[in-house]
Amino acid sequence: MGFPKIIEGHLTEHLAAVEKLRAQQDFIEDLARRILACFKSGNKVLFFGNGGSAADAQHLSTEFVVRYTRNRAAMPAIALTTDTSILTAGANDFGFESVFARQIEALAQKGDVAIGLSTSGNSPNVVAGLKTARDKGCLAVAFTAEQGGKCAEIADLTFRAPTPVTARAQECHLLVGHILCDLIEGA
Secondary structure, three states, X not given: OOHHHXXXXXXXXXXXXXXXXXXXXXXXXXXXXXHHHHHHOOXXXXXXXXXXXXXXXXXXXXXXXXXXXXXXXXXXXXXXXXXXXXXXXXXXXXXXXXXHHHHHHHHOOOOOEEEEEOOOOOOHHHHHHHHHHHHOOOEEEEEEOXXXXXXXXXXXXXXXXXXXXXXXXXXXXXXXXXXXXXXXXXX
């Protein structure tokens, strides 16, 4: 297959997935309102995931803390994927499955929003993080691909990107994250 066909394939898949997001506008608005309520109550958002989802967690928490498009007060958000000492000590002492749950145990409070990103929906450490978040009284939100996996079974809310393709799901996660930032920043 030549380069033009590969490029066209990616663009076609991307556009199809993004077009299907229109059906999830109510979900996106509801989640934005819940995050706004979280911030207004003095709480925070915690993001976590592995690999590309770890990068998305960092990206989205940065948009809240620094800014998306408007200069405004910082909003309390943190990516649980950035502290190498915590991640490696936790993985070494308790196993990699516990790296997010342990941080949520230490940092989360009732009323926080915990957003776990896992395209498979089955990442053991994201599943464990969401479970601990629920146990602590947080709103546990999963961002997955269309199948949802174990994360969807545990989370209070699940954004299922309307595609089984990992790359397209991650693109949808970031787009929805940007929409959330825009809605919340403008409120």
